[in-house]
Amino acid sequence: MSLIERLxxxxxxxxxxxxxxxxxxxxxxxxxxxSRLYRARWLIYELVSRDLRLRYRGxxxxxxxxxxxxxxxxxxxxxxxxxxLHLGFHNFALYLLSGNLAFLWFSGSLNQGTNAILAGRMYVxxxxxxPEVLIFVPVLSGAVNFVLSLxxxxxxxxxFGQHLGWGIAYLPVLMIGESIICVxxxxxxxxxxxxxxxxGQLENYLVLMLFYLxxxxxxxxxxxxxxxxxxxxxxxxxxxxxxxxxxxFDSTPKLSAIAYIFICGLLTFAAGHTFFNRYRESxxxxx
Amino acid sequence: xxxxxxxxxxxxxxxAVGKEATLKETIVKRLSRRDSQRRTVEALRDxxxxxxRGQMLGVVGRNGSGKTTLLRLLAGIYCxxxxxxxxxxxxxxxxSIGSGFHPELSxxxxxxxxxxxxxxxxxxxxxxxxxxxxxxEIGDFVDAPTRTYSSGMKxxxxxxxxxxxxxxxxxxxxxxxxxxxAFKSKCLTAFDGFRDRGKTIVLVSHSAPTIAQRCDSALWxxxxxxxxxxxxxxxVAAYRANAAQRVADMAPA
Numbered sequence: 320m321s322l323i324e325r326l327x328x329x330x331x332x333x334x335x336x337x338x339x340x341x342x343x344x345x346x347x348x349x350x351x352x353x354s355r356l357y358r359a360r361w362l363i364y365e366l367v368s369r370d371l372r373l374r375y376r377g378x379x380x381x382x383x384x385x386x387x388x389x390x391x392x393x394x395x396x397x398x399x400x401x402x403x404l405h406l407g408f409h410n411f412a413l414y415l416l417s418g419n420l421a422f423l424w425f426s427g428s429l430n431q432g433t434n435a436i437l438a439g440r441m442y443v444x445x446x447x448x449x450p451e452v453l454i455f456v457p458v459l460s461g462a463v464n465f466v467l468s469l470x471x472x473x474x475x476x477x478x479f480g481q482h483l484g485w486g487i488a489y490l491p492v493l494m495i496g497e498s499i500i501c502v503x504x505x506x507x508x509x510x511x512x513x514x515x516x517x518x519g520q521l522e523n524y525l526v527l528m529l530f531y532l533x534x535x536x537x538x539x540x541x542x543x544x545x546x547x548x549x550x551x552x553x554x555x556x557x558x559x560x561x562x563x564x565x566x567x568f569d570s571t572p573k574l575s576a577i578a579y580i581f582i583c584g585l586l587t588f589a590a591g592h593t594f595f596n597r598y599r600e601s602x603x604x605x606x
Numbered sequence: 607x608x609x610x611x612x613x614x615x616x617x618x619x620x621x622a623v624g625k626e627a628t629l630k631e632t633i634v635k636r637l638s639r640r641d642s643q644r645r646t647v648e649a650l651r652d653x654x655x656x657x658x659r660g661q662m663l664g665v666v667g668r669n670g671s672g673k674t675t676l677l678r679l680l681a682g683i684y685c686x687x688x689x690x691x692x693x694x695x696x697x698x699x700x701x702s703i704g705s706g707f708h709p710e711l712s713x714x715x716x717x718x719x720x721x722x723x724x725x726x727x728x729x730x731x732x733x734x735x736x737x738x739x740x741x742x743e744i745g746d747f748v749d750a751p752t753r754t755y756s757s758g759m760k761x762x763x764x765x766x767x768x769x770x771x772x773x774x775x776x777x778x779x780x781x782x783x784x785x786x787x788a789f790k791s792k793c794l795t796a797f798d799g800f801r802d803r804g805k806t807i808v809l810v811s812h813s814a815p816t817i818a819q820r821c822d823s824a825l826w827x828x829x830x831x832x833x834x835x836x837x838x839x840x841x842v843a844a845y846r847a848n849a850a851q852r853v854a855d856m857a858p859a
Contacts, residue, residue, distance in 0.1 A: 365718060369708070369711065373708070442706060515632065601685075603678070
């Protein structure tokens with residue numbers, strides 16, 4: 320039922336239990352994460368759709384941006400890495416695009432989500448509002464964008480004679496993995512950003528560095544040892560490689576890769592959620 | 607009792623203006639072991655009062671006396687440092703009016719999100735929407751972006767949305783000061799309807815006459831302490847006498 324339904328008598332006494340110390344709060348979080356999210360499902364739906372509408376409202380090209388954005392990036396990368404630096408190989412553009420779409424989702428969610436709780440201060444500071452909702456919204460709207468931009472890749476694959484097989488059935492699995500990683504990281508980032516407002520800038524650099532350290536515009540084989548081992552420890556790198564197995568190489572991702580993505584993702588998620596819960600009650604005062 | 611507050615204390619720690627927390631500064635400070643310029647302010651000190659069902663409480667006091675802090679504590683947005691709050695039933699806070707509206711979204715879209723935030727189901731929202739639009743009297747503007755609204759329009763819409771939730775306890779911060787006279791009397795009529803149905807209202811307002819006339823009881827906060835609590839006309843009279851005295855003291859002899 321309602322979000323504020325939780326403010327019934329017994330719960331409020333729990334919320335304001337006597338003689339509680341301030342910051343960081345160690346208050347019991349009444350409902351589990353998933354029950355909170357389920358209660359807020361319509362709100363999440365509305366906020367995601369608001370996010371998508373706002374992204375395209377007031378722009379001449381509207382929805383076409385979803386498709387244009389990755390194409391423009393791809394054009395620049397092809398020019399720089401393919402033509403200027405001679406890193407190109409057969410169907411380089413498709414290789415780039417197949418990795419970069421998933422990375423754009425990742426970086427977009429992180430950049431937007433780090434600021435999510437600050438940007439949603441009108442809701443958090445206004446009523447007892449489950450702030451985790453704000454963390455899921457950018458990840459979900461990014462997922463919608465990602466899915467909507469896939470047809471470009473699939474059409475280009477066909478045009479350039481790149482055959483795609485049943486491996487694509489793994490796509491939802493990878494997307495779930497990516498969502499878990501994003502939300503897990505955002506539990507940390509968005510929380511830190513409430514208390515340290517300049518964290519967002521640091522986060523931008525981190526994501527940019529990660530872009531170069533992830534095999535998006537180069538191949539894994541091109542990395543010399545021992546760096547290759549180190550790069551492959553990054554779940555993001557493993558994830559991009561798995562996406563490419565599906566969307567470029569017409570194969571299926573390694574099960575060990577998927578397992579690795581999920582283990583890293585779930586650990587981040589669990590740690591992030593604990594961190595978030597520890598500080599959530601102080602949000603109201605810092606916004 | 608609908609709302610019971612006992613020995614409520616709230617202290618804020620804040621940084622001097624221009625010294626907002628940044629990661630860089632924190633690290634620099636840790637390294638240089640400079641004294642951080644933290645101060646504390648006692649926003650509420652040992653506040654107690656209680657309020658029965660169907661009662662309307664008016665909160666008066668100077669700027670910065672802790673009125674809004676009290677509402678935010680009641681709403682569960684802040685945690686008390688000490689003391690106890692117990693509230694029976696559901697709460698709808700209507701604080702920091704209109705700031706919950708996204709300027710690029712239409713009034714209808716904003717009201718929808720607002721109601722979802724307050725916990726209403728989409729079905730119920732569809733049922734209530736026309737009533738809300740009618741009550742707020744914003745007419746065709748409802749589909750225009752809220753950046754084109756006047757502040758009064760935003761308040762009217764936010765207020766109409768908040769009362770449509772029909773909570774057991776309604777918390778209102780300075781709602782009446784922005785709407786025009788006609789809307790104000792409409793709000794006051796709505797309050798009466800609420801009370802008749804056994805609902806409780808806590809109203810923060812600088813309009814002392816309104817509180818004296820309409821509220822059952824009043825709470826006068828001064829510098830975070832309760833300076834008076836009791837029947838509205840008496841408390842408001844004491845508050846106004848105090849304010850007048852202060853003005854007289856300030857005037858050159």
